Amino acid sequence: MATFLKKPLKLALVQLASGAHRQDFPPGADKAANLSHARSKVLEAAQGGARLIVLPECFNSPYGTQFFPKYAETLHPSPPSKEQSPSFHALSAIAAEANAYLIGGSIPELEPESKKYYNTSLVFSPSGSLIGTHRKTHLFDIDIPGKIKFKESDVLSPGNELTVIDLPEYGKIGLAICYDIRFPESAMIAARKGAFLLVYPGAFNTTTGPLHWSLLGRARAVDNQTYVALCSPSRDLEATYHAYGHSLIADPSAGILTEADEKETIIYADLDNETIVNTRKSIPIYTQRRFDVYPDVSGQSSK
């Protein structure tokens, strides 16, 4: 039997409430409060048996272009000092304390030389070592008249790399952030590289969430016959941006194993290799692809 996932894995998504919008918290204390709250929820997930734990996009700050510069941290050269990146050090310590792999949602990053800002996810091993990073590749620039206008590119720059991370005891995961999920190419490339799971820390909103969140999660699962995890902040109607919530885990047939509502919670699922292999045996699209017919999906080659 082909092995994508070396042994069963309990996955947890922490649908975190961040208190960062509260005017009575100065920003520095606010971030510390969010990091400390994240710690308690990650430890709770580890107590629940999870060996891979995911936090949401912008988990330690409010989500909004006006907030990114204020909350941005410097990650290079790596490892950064505690002053440069309190979140890096907190996440590393939390992963070690939880003795679990930790996908630290995302944080705003400032690259000091270029003075560019990124939306960046940091991944730590159970010993607290950094084992991967992803800079959001597709920026959330949308304008739905009368509903929502958002332009991440006013402040952020896009990352230029796709991310597949090896969790040595388990196998490979594809990692991307929120709006990245709308671009199926990166998911497919991760799956072709052998990922058993595609993870998206994300923060859809109350307009696009009901339209596309679950549909996109299930679509990436059915396209690639991998597990898919979408991890959102909980909804806070006092914040300037109303996150959709509804964190979910889909199986390789696009069935939803578990889905949150909009409140703070932790959801869990047990992942195993057999389910991936059986799904790919039953409907063998994973091996039926015709890359000889479509070697270049950009449409730019003559083929």
Ligand SMILES: NC(=O)CCC(=O)C(=O)O
């Ligand atoms: N934070 C984001 O990238 C939001 C993406 C989103 O809401 C969407 O509809 O796409």
